[in-house]
């Protein structure tokens with residue numbers, strides 16, 4: 356004969372078994388019926404059932420965004436799921452080169468944390484979505500459910516969930532394919548899935564190993580990036596948003612864009628390439644930036660050309676057009692439609708988003724501006740704190756050349772290196788041009804031919820620079836001579852005028868004396 360306690364324990368364990376088996380049994384019932392059964396069963400056992408359940412939906416919130424927790428749990432469970440679950444789902448990651456297995460809907464796995472058993476199950480809800488007053492569509496909503504005994508509530512809430520999310524994010528970082536986002540031209544759509552970003556897989560092969568620059572400078576940048584990436588607690592402690600601004604400046608072809616790609620590959624961050632000229636106004640800019648994920652590099656290339664952010668300067672052409680429009684109102688009206696398409700992002704808007712917005716965002720973000728003309732930028736835009744690190748990308752030095760030669764030709768040293776070194780000291784050539792000269796153009800071209808080609812190009816560049824400076828000197832001399840001649844003419848004219856007026860005065864005096 357069973358005691359009351361034994362019966363109670365038996366009943367509880369049957370109920371627990373049923374609850375845990377339910378996700379698997381559910382597949383044999385129509386969706387509507389299974390939802391109703393679940394609701395009744397929940398009511399019935401709610402009072403006595405000793406297990407707590409937490410549901411993590413895939414889609415949540417008003418904007419129906421994908422829940423970060425769901426993704427993290429999916430990644431966390433992928434490891435246990437592939438070992439324990441019976442129904443598995445395979446998804447390809449990283450350029451379809453590997454597969455991630457996650458448990459299928461209605462399956463479950465058991466996890467253990469600090470000696471406590473916890474059950475995870477995957478499920479599917481069907482929610483009715485009304486498309487119009489006459490029709491409805493059923494939408495599938497995935498979720499994960501965590502079940503555990505109520506005596507472990509503190510442990511789960513206190514540390515287990517945090518542990519799952521952190522591990523899940525780490526797995527995601529290892530597995531994920533980097534993405535390159537670009538902003539779509541301004542759209543006013545309110546449809547919940549409309550996004551302001553579109554993306555493609557980021558497969559740029561540049562790394563810090565292939566980036567040619569002075570070794571000390573490169574090491575400094577890499578340590579700076581690492582320090583930033585590992586600085587979560589530090590930024591929290593000093594009360595600063597976890598962001599860092601880099602300004603890359605230098606002539607075209609010195610590797611600014613290549614450096615951004617190397618940064619993304621080094622940190623494993625997505626790249627958000629902002630095309631400022633298609634951003635309608637400051638508020639759209641804000642929305643765009645809120646929509647970026649954490650672990651992101653936000654890039655604004657050629658900031659000096661993107662917008663009139665440099666103290667509201669106007670080009671001569673714009674000034675002339677403005678004058679013409681003032682004189683001709685019809686022309687202004689005709690141009691009106693065109694103007695409304697122009698971006699109205701302002702310098703202060705841009706400064707606000709760099710400073711203000713990200714203070715409220717969790718997760719690390721790097722912002723990179725590039726420019727060919729640092730002197731054209733408003734000092735407010737690039738002051739430390741906004742653009743924390745200013746990195747000058749310069750012409751190719753000998754160390755950079757050696758790296759390019761190793762990369763492009765596979766040579767560490769060569770008798771021609773010495774000539775290249777001397778020429779690089781005497782003339783300026785961008786890494787882009789050096790790289791182009793080092794690249795074999797046919798199978799017959801060996802490293803010697805490429806190095807000789809580079810030497811010829813360097814000699815030509817040196818000769819061109821010499822001629823250019825001679826021409827400039829000539830022009831300067833001619834301009835100085837012209838200025839001197841103009842000054843002499845002006846003095847002579849002034850002299851002539853004075854003699855003339857003195858003569859007239861003299862004549863006047865003799866005239867009046869003879870009268």
Ligand SMILES: Nc1ncnc2c1ncn2[C@@H]1O[C@H](COP(=O)(O)OP(=O)(O)OP(=O)(O)O)[C@@H](O)[C@H]1O
Nearest residue numbers: 565566567606607608609610611612613786787790
């Ligand atoms: N420092 C470098 N190291 C390795 N390759 C480089 C470097 N600089 C330039 N290159 C090569 O030259 C090409 C052009 O470089 P990149 O686009 O990075 O220049 P940039 O400074 O961004 O120029 P721009 O100012 O015109 O945008 C790259 O594809 C790369 O192959």
Ligand SMILES: [Mg+2]
Nearest residue numbers: 611612656725
């Ligand atoms: Mg570039």
